[in-house]
Amino acid sequence: MKVAYFSPMPPEQSGIADYSALLVPALRSRVELEVVRRGRTRAPKGVDLCVYHIGNNPGAHGWIVDALRRTPGLVVLHDFVLHHLVAGITIGRRDGHGYLDAMEREAGVVGRLLAHGVLDKRIPPLWENRPEDFPLAGEILSRASGLIVHSQYVMQRARAAGYVGPIWRIPHPAFHVPEPMPAGLEGAPLVGAFGNVNMSKRVPQLLEAFSALRRSHPGARLLLVGAVSPGFDLDRRLQRLGLGDEGMHREGWVDEARLWSLMAACDIHVNLRSPTMGETSGTTIRALSLGKPLVVSDAGWFGELPDGVALKVPVGADERPTLVAALELLATRADVREAMGAAARQLAQADHGLDRVADRYLAAFEHAAGGPAVDDTVLREVSEAAAGVGVAPDSDEAREIARRLAEVDLGG
Amino acid sequence: MRIAVCRPQVPFARGGAEIFTDELVDELRARGHDADLVTIPFKWYPGARVLTQAFLWRLLDLSESDGRRVDMVVPTKFPSYLVRHEEKRVWLVHQFRQAYELDGTPLGQFSDTLEDRAVRRQVQELDRVSLGEATRLFATSQNVAGRLERSTGLHAEVLPHPPQQLDYRNDGDGGYVLSASRLDRAKRIDLLLEAASLEPGLELVIASDGPDRERLEGIARDRGIADRVRFAGRVSPDELAGLYAGCLATYYAPVDEDFGMGPYESFLSEKPVVTATDAGGPLDVVHDRRTGLVVEPDPPALAGALRWLREHRDEAASYGRAGKALAAEVTWDHAIARLLS
Numbered sequence: 001m002k003v004a005y006f007s008p009m010p011p012e013q014s015g016i017a018d019y020s021a022l023l024v025p026a027l028r029s030r031v032e033l034e035v036v037r038r039g040r041t042r043a044p045k046g047v048d049l050c051v052y053h054i055g056n057n058p059g060a061h062g063w064i065v066d067a068l069r070r071t072p073g074l075v076v077l078h079d080f081v082l083h084h085l086v087a088g089i090t091i092g093r094r095d096g097h098g099y100l101d102a103m104e105r106e107a108g109v110v111g112r113l114l115a116h117g118v119l120d121k122r123i124p125p126l127w128e129n130r131p132e133d134f135p136l137a138g139e140i141l142s143r144a145s146g147l148i149v150h151s152q153y154v155m156q157r158a159r160a161a162g163y164v165g166p167i168w169r170i171p172h173p174a175f176h177v178p179e180p181m182p183a184g185l186e187g188a189p190l191v192g193a194f195g196n197v198n199m200s201k202r203v204p205q206l207l208e209a210f211s212a213l214r215r216s217h218p219g220a221r222l223l224l225v226g227a228v229s230p231g232f233d234l235d236r237r238l239q240r241l242g243l244g245d246e247g248m249h250r251e252g253w254v255d256e257a258r259l260w261s262l263m264a265a266c267d268i269h270v271n272l273r274s275p276t277m278g279e280t281s282g283t284t285i286r287a288l289s290l291g292k293p294l295v296v297s298d299a300g301w302f303g304e305l306p307d308g309v310a311l312k313v314p315v316g317a318d319e320r321p322t323l324v325a326a327l328e329l330l331a332t333r334a335d336v337r338e339a340m341g342a343a344a345r346q347l348a349q350a351d352h353g354l355d356r357v358a359d360r361y362l363a364a365f366e367h368a369a370g371g372p373a374v375d376d377t378v379l380r381e382v383s384e385a386a387a388g389v390g391v392a393p394d395s396d397e398a399r400e401i402a403r404r405l406a407e408v409d410l411g412g
Numbered sequence: 413m414r415i416a417v418c419r420p421q422v423p424f425a426r427g428g429a430e431i432f433t434d435e436l437v438d439e440l441r442a443r444g445h446d447a448d449l450v451t452i453p454f455k456w457y458p459g460a461r462v463l464t465q466a467f468l469w470r471l472l473d474l475s476e477s478d479g480r481r482v483d484m485v486v487p488t489k490f491p492s493y494l495v496r497h498e499e500k501r502v503w504l505v506h507q508f509r510q511a512y513e514l515d516g517t518p519l520g521q522f523s524d525t526l527e528d529r530a531v532r533r534q535v536q537e538l539d540r541v542s543l544g545e546a547t548r549l550f551a552t553s554q555n556v557a558g559r560l561e562r563s564t565g566l567h568a569e570v571l572p573h574p575p576q577q578l579d580y581r582n583d584g585d586g587g588y589v590l591s592a593s594r595l596d597r598a599k600r601i602d603l604l605l606e607a608a609s610l611e612p613g614l615e616l617v618i619a620s621d622g623p624d625r626e627r628l629e630g631i632a633r634d635r636g637i638a639d640r641v642r643f644a645g646r647v648s649p650d651e652l653a654g655l656y657a658g659c660l661a662t663y664y665a666p667v668d669e670d671f672g673m674g675p676y677e678s679f680l681s682e683k684p685v686v687t688a689t690d691a692g693g694p695l696d697v698v699h700d701r702r703t704g705l706v707v708e709p710d711p712p713a714l715a716g717a718l719r720w721l722r723e724h725r726d727e728a729a730s731y732g733r734a735g736k737a738l739a740a741e742v743t744w745d746h747a748i749a750r751l752l753s
Contacts, residue, residue, distance in 0.1 A: 001526060048526055363533050370530025377460040377527075382467065404470045408494060408541050410463060410534065 001369055002032045004044050006067050007053035007076075008060040009035060013253075015282040016055045016078055022173055026358035031365060041067040049369040054140055055079050056277055058088020065089055068143050074368045075144035080157045080278030082140060083131035091119070105138045132275040137161060146368040148361070150280040151301035157278060166371065166409075168364040172280045174289045174352035178257075182265035185249055187221030189331050192266030194259070194283040198229035202272035202297065202319075204237060209323040211241040217331045225251045225262055263287060267337060268330045269294050272323075274315040276300030285352060291345035293337045295326045308343040375412030382411065413483045413752070414446045416474050418492035420454035427594060428673050429489055429505045431576045432552075436486070436503075439744040450474065454491065457521060460531050462508065466491030466538060486751065490535075494542045501548040501751060504556055504568060506670040511535040512563050513668060519598060540564050550751065552671040553693035571750055572696070572742050575673035578653040580680035582732070585725060586658035588615040589686075589718060592674060595622030599666045600688070602631055606711035609635035611719055616641045616663075619655055656681035661721050661728055665709060668692040676742065679703065679735030684728050686717050701727075703735035 005027075007020040020035075027033050034044050041063060043050050050073030052064050065085070068075065090098035096119050103115035103126075111134065117123040126134055141147075141158060146166040149155050155167050191210060197203050203224075210222045222243070228234050238248060254262065263269070269287040273279075276299045284302070287294055288309065296302040298312035305312075311326040313319055330337055350356075382401060383393075391397045405411040417440070419433040433449060440447035452469060456462040469491050474482050475498070485500050487493035490508040493500070510521035511532045522528040543549065543566055551557035551568035560568050589608075593599035601618060605628060608614050618628065618641060625643065632641045647655065656662070656677060664674035665688035672694045675685045679697070685704035687694045700706040705721065707713040721728045 001524075001529065363536070366526075366529040367533045367537075370526035370528070371534070373527045374460050374463070374530045374534055378463050378467070381460070381464045385464075401471065404496075405467070407496075408467070408470055409537050410467060 001049065001365065002034070002047045003027075003365055004047040004050045004073075005033050005035045006051065006064045007035070008038070008055075008064075012038075012060060014055070014057060014060045016053050016060065018282060019078075019172065020053060022175060022354065023358065023361070026173075026354050027361055030358060030362045036067070039063050041070055043067070043071040043073075049074060049365055051076065051365070052144075053078065054082070054085070056082055056084045056279075058085050058092055061085055062089045062092075065140070068140070072143050072145050074146045074148065074364065075140060076148040077137070077140070077144075077154060077158070078150070078279060080137055080154045081131050081135040081275075083127040083134055083136045086136040086139070087125070087127045102136050102139065103134065106134050106136055131277065135161075135277075145372075146364065148364055151278065151304055153276075153300045153304065154278040166367060168360065168367070170357055170360045170364065171352045172282070172285050173354045173357040174348035175282075175286050176354075177289050178260055181261055183258075183261045185221070185223060185262075185265050186219075187223070187249075187267070188217065188219035189267035189337075190221050190223055190265055191268045191270060191327065191331075192223040192225070192263060193270045193272075194263065195226045195271070195281070196229050197224060197226050197234055198232050200273060200275060202274060202315075203232070203234070205319055205323060206270055206272060207237055207241055207243065209320055209327060210247075211243060212320075212324045213327045213331060214243075214247050216328065220327075220331060221247055221249060223249045223251075223262060223266060225254060225259070227253050260286070260290075263290055263292070266292060268292070268327070270327075271295070271302065272297045272313065273302055274299050276302070285348070288344045288348040288352065291341040291348075293330055293340035294344065295323065295330070306343070306347060309340055309347055311340075372412065375410075378405075379411045414477075414480065415440055416448055416450045416477075416482050416485045418450045418469070418474075418485055418487040418495055420469075420489060420492050421451040423453055428671070431673070432505065432573055433488055435576065435744075436573070439748060443748060450485075450492075450495075452492075456508070456510070459527065460534075462491075463531060463534055463538070466494055466535075469494035470496065470542075472496070484752075491538065491542075493546070494538060496545075498547075500546050502543060502546040502550065502568075503571065503573075503751060504543075504549065504551045504560060506556055507539055507559065507563065508535050511539075512559060519667075536563065540566075548751075554696050555668070555692040556670050569750075570696075571747060572671065572676075573747050574742050574744055575676040575680065575739075576649070578649050578656070578677065578680075580653060580677070581657045582682040583654070583657035585660050585729070587722075588617050588659055589661050589663055590617050590619065590655050590659040590678075590683075591663045592619045592652060592655070592677065593664060593666065594620050595624045595628060597624050598669075599624075600709065601628055601663075603665060603688075603709060603711060603714060604663045605631045605635060605637065605641065607714035607718060608640065609637050610711055610715035611722075614640065614718055614722070617644055617655055617659070618642065619644045619647050619652060621646045652677075653681075656683060659683055660725070661686055661704070661718070661732075663687075663714075663718075664694055664698075665691050665714075666694075669694055675704075675735070676739045679732065679739035682729070682732040682736045684721065684731035684735060686714065686721070688714075697735070697738055701731070703731050703738060705731075 008014045008017040010017050010021050052068045053076045055078040086102050100115045103111035141163045148168050150172050269292045271284045280301050294310040296310045298314045313322045437447045437449050485497040487502050489505040493502045514520045522532045549568040550571040557568040557570050632638045661684045662678040663686050669692040675694050675697050678685050685698045687698045688709035698704045705717040707717045
């Protein structure tokens, strides 16, 4: 089997590029796989299956959508909410009508009217303040012959959106941990938060909770690593909470080696998220690989992490007190940190092990490439047998047979 | 309790699974249960036929029979466990091995075509769904349970079953090594013949029959050992018990066997078993230098083991007795109590 693989790849700075860099060598040991050059939208000749990695970043994935439009195939859906992607490949390409159509497809006439409001600058861009209400995944789903997702959450969202094709849930592979030398940062404990610094990472809530933690643990230090998103006034917030250098260490975007080093230095990792776009967090997977205890939001993929590896914080009214309590528990109890860290490492090696993930990809590839022909054969044989004994196509008996086939995922 | 034991049928073929399920029904009846065997012919080729034939099990309604409730179904091997029932206790003999560890080997079935690859995956999906429905999941050996866990993530309790009922006894050491496996390539009887050619004076009795017989007889002739090897063909239960009773040891070294009743039959006759390190299920009970000998699957290693047993008859007999103590623990009383608990 020959597979064409459409994905951002390093040196692009994207979590999905890192993901593919990790996965591709393992896939190549199992199947003939061609990584398609960025920008090429025609499927290479002689391929049996095209695989498209779709995320919410139009710069990284716009050309991949163009390729999917030419040749349907298996879609690896990294985010369910694709509003930013769709806006980028419509409005961003001066195709306002495309955006209107996408919004109408999603939400009918109301959606179209809202899109007009956006185009006319009468209302703020929906991809900035309400993307989760309008995921705009419809076109991608309609062109996908099958889906690979990383979470139950995205699987359910896709089904709820009416997707009836096959879906495989395959965990994000664990990263190879390069035995990093932990950065020499003080902190008792050192609490790390990695990724863009913004509202959806719940940084305000984290800062407030950490400030409360410092009152009972004056030696605690927060390590905040990542670029500050436009419009997020981090300095003012730190000043208001009295978080100076003593309690806080800041770094912007860091390279791979520095990232591992900083992550390895932390005693506790916090990765909060709301709203979620259905994404998986590469930094959370790295923390699991390092065997670090986690505090995460009880939302989307994060909420599906086993309780043994992550303390989950509800989004909403109880968020701050629960977050403070979680940090207090982990700051106080080294035994809990150790137990959670061991469970995290075990989870990374088992469910997220690269070989296991690659095997599951291969299974999905083989299903997707040959499955439709097999479905046709099964349906033909069963329907011929049924017709041969007088079962009419729209009879109760035929419906019973169809139910039984669906129960065991036979016949498509 | 009304219990339906479910087993696919391969017309005109009979092996360990057939003996096991027939005896299970008898033993359930002997304990006052209303048990019966449900079978459907199974043909697993060509192409997607394995799926449509398997699907026949899904169409069965075994919730009741003749107006009376069926309390439990006990499916045993692929595809019988596709059957639907609210109390489905699978006692797994094996999955469809061509879709798993035999794939890509000479014993496999699926080619590299896209359709064959997808059929194989669909068989795996059938397993995942239908075995996942089981209310209890047992496997006849650690080997079967391990394969299941690796392939589906499902955990099965290991529940071995006793071998067929024969007049097991020990009539002393008649000096020959017995193989009672069906004559097909996976049983590796050719390995035994090659070893015998390296061990002068060693006598073999090859009981049973099968598609590999002609080739095996040819090997015996070519190696010049035909006068030391007796191909007894299919023998009666009494004859088989007599062959076990009089041998020095038995040979049982299939490739990655599911369970294997052979060692239990041998042990109940107080005879040690020689097997191979890659034999699978038999390794649950054949322990090196405790109940037999476990060697690498090559003729010199096997010849060495057989020579050692001939030269150490007391140890051979003690291994046989240790095996009997182990096999005696595997009883129908115990197995059925766990199955129905």
